[in-house]
Amino acid sequence: MRPDFSTSFILITVIINSVGIGLILPVMPDLIGEVRGANLSDAALWGGILAASYAVMQFLFSPIVGNLSDRFGRRPVLLLSLFVMMLDYIVLALAGSIWLLFLGRLIAGIAASTQSTALAYMADISAPEKRAQNFGLISAGFGVGFVLGPILGGFLGGFDVRAPFVAAACIAGGNLVLGWFIVPETLAPEKRRPFQWMRANPLGGFLQMGKLPGVKWLLAVMLAYQISNFVYPSIWAYFTQAAFEWDVRMVGLSLTAYGVAMAITQGVLIRPIMKRLGEVRTVRYGLALNIVSLVAFGFASEGWMVWFLIPISALGAVVAPAMQSFMSRAAGDDQQGELQGVLASIAALSMIISPLVMTQAFFWFTREGTSFFLPGAPFLLATVLMATSLGIFIAASRAARAARQA
DSSP: OOOOHHHHHHHHHHHHHHHHHHGGGHHHHHHHHHOOOHHHHHHHHHHHHHHHHHHHHOOOOOOOEEEEHHOOOOHHHHHHHHHHHHHHHHHHHOOSSHHHHHHHHHHHHHGGGGGHHHHHHHHSSSGGHHOOOOOOOOHHHHHHHHHHHHHHHHHHHHHHHHHHHHHHHHHHHHHHHHHHHOOOOOSSSGOOOOTTTTTHHHHHHHHHHHHHHHHHHHHHHHHHHHHHHHHHHHHHHHHHHHHHHOOOHHHHHHHHHHHHHHHHHIIIIHHHHHHHHHHHHHHHHHHHHHHHHHHHHTTTTTTHHHHHHHHHHHGGGHHHHHHHHHTTTTOOOOOOOOHHHHHHHHHEEEEEHHHHHHHHHHHHHSSSTTTTOOTTTTHHHHHHHHHHHHHHHHHHHHHHHHHHHO
């Protein structure tokens, strides 16, 4: 199969996958409130626990899945995960208790661990000089999925909070059928390597990748950046309801607008930005822009401000593909799955930490009897972490430049 068609397939896969994820975001506060009888502040705490449980499984299984794809190829890993994801959405659609929701999120975390395989698939078919823009296309694919997912979730959730889960199961099943008949294998047998448990656990993967020149500090940058950036999915539905009294449909529309802005940034703007600025300056300016937008969200007092801030915030999304490209240059062809597995584990670790911390901040500043009502408090906390990420990156960049000049 020609590389250009392979690129189209993996983008379709990512888009359909993220549609299923985006479908459920607008309805989570109402669904948790239904099964727990909780108010918005308490529902946010449970939402943080559910999101963290999802991320724990993704953190544990991402390097395993990435290494399995280096051993057995990308195709079987992708297809099996789609099957599991379809079953998971069915469980969530039928859940009548918080504990069944909890089980569903654990299963979803395992199934979602194939992000590393999708990125490794893209690395397989991309020339080194085109990896940044192609990683950007994958991020744009997620953005397109979030354009379609939240608006469908908001629309369907207006009728029944369970309907988006049924739709997500159907979408995952359709993606499975598409993959079964179309997906090619991109990792040649001679490039595969034996599966090793030492390298297939999060700590082993970090240690292996940390041996690559300059990667250790870049992993720290990604960790701080991701913890900060995950403030958006962690508290968005709760924040907009508390700050602006938005309903499910408005939450869905705002997430859709963010998805449009993300798709434009990473599908269209990333190429000219990277060409003009290069990887290092793209990361620096992207992190700085994120700091500005997080502060603005923290103090936003009117709903119209959100619509103004969304495109500004989305421009900061150039950081992830630029960082991925920067680090992929240091890894060999037989390590791309492992590297992307480690990066997925960092994202998952961030998703463990961020929802728990950010929903706690939201709870304490919105709970009944609070002395200072500030729904945007989690964004201000995220600002500190984003500034830390920028500081580490600047220091690491200067150290690397000094080492090259020595």
